[in-house]
Amino acid sequence: MYQxxxxxxxIIDSIPLPIGVYVGDNLKIELANAAMIKTYGKGNDxxxxxxxxxxxxxxxxxxxxxxxxxxxxxxxFHAIGKKVDLVIEGMMKEHYFxxxxxxxxxxxxxxxxxxxxxxxxxDFQLAKEEVQNSNxxxxxxxxxxxxxxxxxDLITKKIKTSGNFDAMCSIENxxxxxxxxxxxxxxDLPAREKAHQEAKTSGRISYEARIINNDNSARWTKIxxxxxxxxxxxxxxxxxxxxxxxxxxxxxxxxxxxVASRTDEVTRSNNDLMQFAGxxxxxxxEPLRKIKIFNNLLRNDxxxxxxxxxxxxxxxxxxxxxxxxxxxxxxLTYSTLxxxxxxxxxVDLNEVIENIKIDLELVIREKDAIxxxxxxxxxxxxxxxxxxxxxxxxxxxxKFSKTNQPPRVxxxxxxxxxxxxxxxxxxxxDNGIGLDAAFAEKIFTAFERLHSKDEYxxxxxxxxxxxxxxxxxxxxxxxTGEKDNGAEFTVTLPLRQKMDTI
Numbered sequence: 001m002y003q004x005x006x007x008x009x010x011i012i013d014s015i016p017l018p019i020g021v022y023v024g025d026n027l028k029i030e031l032a033n034a035a036m037i038k039t040y041g042k043g044n045d046x047x048x049x050x051x052x053x054x055x056x057x058x059x060x061x062x063x064x065x066x067x068x069x070x071x072x073x074x075x076x077f078h079a080i081g082k083k084v085d086l087v088i089e090g091m092m093k094e095h096y097f098x099x100x101x102x103x104x105x106x107x108x109x110x111x112x113x114x115x116x117x118x119x120x121x122x123d124f125q126l127a128k129e130e131v132q133n134s135n136x137x138x139x140x141x142x143x144x145x146x147x148x149x150x151x152x153d154l155i156t157k158k159i160k161t162s163g164n165f166d167a168m169c170s171i172e173n174x175x176x177x178x179x180x181x182x183x184x185x186x187x188d189l190p191a192r193e194k195a196h197q198e199a200k201t202s203g204r205i206s207y208e209a210r211i212i213n214n215d216n217s218a219r220w221t222k223i224x225x226x227x228x229x230x231x232x233x234x235x236x237x238x239x240x241x242x243x244x245x246x247x248x249x250x251x252x253x254x255x256x257x258x259v260a261s262r263t264d265e266v267t268r269s270n271n272d273l274m275q276f277a278g279x280x281x282x283x284x285x286e287p288l289r290k291i292k293i294f295n296n297l298l299r300n301d302x303x304x305x306x307x308x309x310x311x312x313x314x315x316x317x318x319x320x321x322x323x324x325x326x327x328x329x330x331x332l333t334y335s336t337l338x339x340x341x342x343x344x345x346x347v348d349l350n351e352v353i354e355n356i357k358i359d360l361e362l363v364i365r366e367k368d369a370i371x372x373x374x375x376x377x378x379x380x381x382x383x384x385x386x387x388x389x390x391x392x393x394x395x396x397x398x399k400f401s402k403t404n405q406p407p408r409v410x411x412x413x414x415x416x417x418x419x420x421x422x423x424x425x426x427x428x429x430d431n432g433i434g435l436d437a438a439f440a441e442k443i444f445t446a447f448e449r450l451h452s453k454d455e456y457x458x459x460x461x462x463x464x465x466x467x468x469x470x471x472x473x474x475x476x477x478x479x480t481g482e483k484d485n486g487a488e489f490t491v492t493l494p495l496r497q498k499m500d501t502i
Contacts, residue, residue: 018120020051021104023113027051027067030113039118041088051116057087067114070101074111077101081125096125150225152177152238165242168221170214185210185218192223203227205240208249220249284324292321341501342382342472349376349386349426353411356391363398369407376413377424380497381473389469390428392462393489397430400487407432415495422495423475429488435481443479466491472502 012019018036022029029046037046040054051058051067058064061084066077078100085092099118103111148165152158159175166172169183184192188209195207205225210218225240299314306314353373357364364371371394379386394409401407413426435443444467463479470477473493481487 018116018118020116021113022051022067022116023104025068025071027064027071027114029054036116036118039086039120041086055086057085057092061085067101067116070103070114071111074103074105076103081121081128094122095120096122148242150238150240150242154235154237168219168242168244169211183211185212195223199225199227203229205238208245219244219246221245288321288324292318292325295321342385344380344497344500344502345383346378347381347383347386348378349390349413349424352383352387352390353394355387356394359391360395360398363395367398367401367407369398369401369409371409371411373411374413376411376426377415377495379424379493379495381493382502385469385472389466389491392466393428393491396462396489397428397432397487400432401430402433405431416492423492424495426491426493427488428491429486431486434483434485435479435487436483437480440479440481444477473497474502 012031012033015033016035018039019031019033020029020036021031028048028050032040032046037044040046042054046054052064063084066079069075070077078098080098081096082099084095084097084099086095087093097118098121099116102115102117104113104115106112148168149162150165151160157177159177159180161169161171161175169175169180181189181192188207191207192209195205199205203226205223205227208220208222211221212218222243222245223240224243225238227235228237228239230236295314295317299311299318303311350373353371353376357371363369397409398407408431410429411426412429413424416423416425444463467477470491470493474497475491475493477489477491479487479489
């Protein structure tokens with residue numbers, strides 16, 4: 001008998017779960033393994049004492065009554081995640097246990113004792129409560145933000161929705177996926193279909209759609225979702241949110257209308273301004289022509305009778321009239337450039353440069369200028385405009401030269417590919433008075449002059465006209481340079497245009 005009792009004690013001690021055996025009406029502790037003794041937290045001297053003597057704190061927690069109830073009725077008692085306060089090392093501590101009281105029967109079927117087993121699940125229970133609290137906080141945050149949440153079980157087809165989701169979708173009872181799809185505006189179904197197709201690869205759903213309410217009104221919403229998969233990689237659940245963006249979409253639409261309206265107003269204003277400038281410039285041509293003619297006649301008639309001072313005045317009138325004519329011609333060209341469609345043709349840039357050399361022959365000879373050109377490609381464009389573009393740029397390089405140094409203009413090019421399109425990048429570099437980098441963009445503004453009109457002639461429209469021409473050819477023009485150390489203009493143009501006209 002002693003050996004059997006010792007064997008039983010050894011077996012019980014080897015079990016890591018707390019086990020205790022209580023006998024008699026006072027629940028005397030007959031056996032207790034090391035795990036149970038540790039759970040009591042009252043030291044090792046427990047055998048022979050009563051259950052209540054060792055853990056008196058259980059009396060007010062109904063645990064003693066549960067054990068006595070099993071002893072009386074012979075019916076086992078089980079508790080899951082039960083909160084138990086135990087005094088451990090003199091301090092009351094909160095624990096959670098899964099525990100049982102199981103009756104022990106003698107040979108006559110009478111209950112003579114109780115087996116007490118237990119598992120400390122405190123860490124698990126606290127973690128579970130933390131998850132529950134986090135879920136509650138998340139739910140409160142979502143609800144207060146006005147965002148609705150949903151969960152679709154792809155296996156059972158069951159759908160769980162939050163209160164905000166139900167309110168946005170006018171849902172009162174359980175719904176199916178088909179019911180939800182039916183609430184979408186028909187015009188927005190393709191967006192949903194596309195989002196779900198893309199989600200098969202990305203795992204994420206995102207689209208905007210209008211929800212049709214019970215009163216047939218529609219509100220814009222943004223729907224986001226994520227597909228969760230099982231261990232085999234099969235879609236299992238869709239979780240997501242729905243957000244009311246109706247006011248945002250209305251604001252965007254109103255903003256688009258206002259922008260479009262303002263754009264139309266600006267366009268009309270610009271067109272009116274250009275028409276006015278064109279009309280005024282055209283009307284000024286005739287009186288200006290007469291001023292020049294009569295000034296020349298007057299100068300010829302009185303040339304032998306006036307002093308040098310008067311001749312100087314007549315010369316200034318002639319110069320001002322010529323400058324006025326240049327301005328009028330520039331305004332007419334600038335104002336009419338956008339009005340006329342130009343037919344696209346193949347333009348040999350080498351021929352363009354050679355023709356410009358002939359046009360500027362006198363200036364080149366007068367300034368002893370040197371033009372160095374590379375072999376340029378053929379491009380598609382409007383010949384008149386391309387000629388005007390390079391004429392202005394080369395004339396500029398000759399005009400803004402240094403007084404003590406002959407102009408040297410170098411024209412180089414390279415073929416580049418950008419966004420699957422072949423382009424030519426043409427650089428026109430000079431050794432003139434240069435360009436302050438701060439004004440590299442400003443010089444392309446209409447009527448913008450960086451130098452006095454007494455120093456350098458011009459109407460302030462040359463480079464603005466260049467940018468217009470380049471833009472019409474779907475290209476780009478930029479300028480760089482240093483003051484007193486030359487300027488460099490880079491023109492990038494497509495080799496081929498996408499349209500027959502520009």
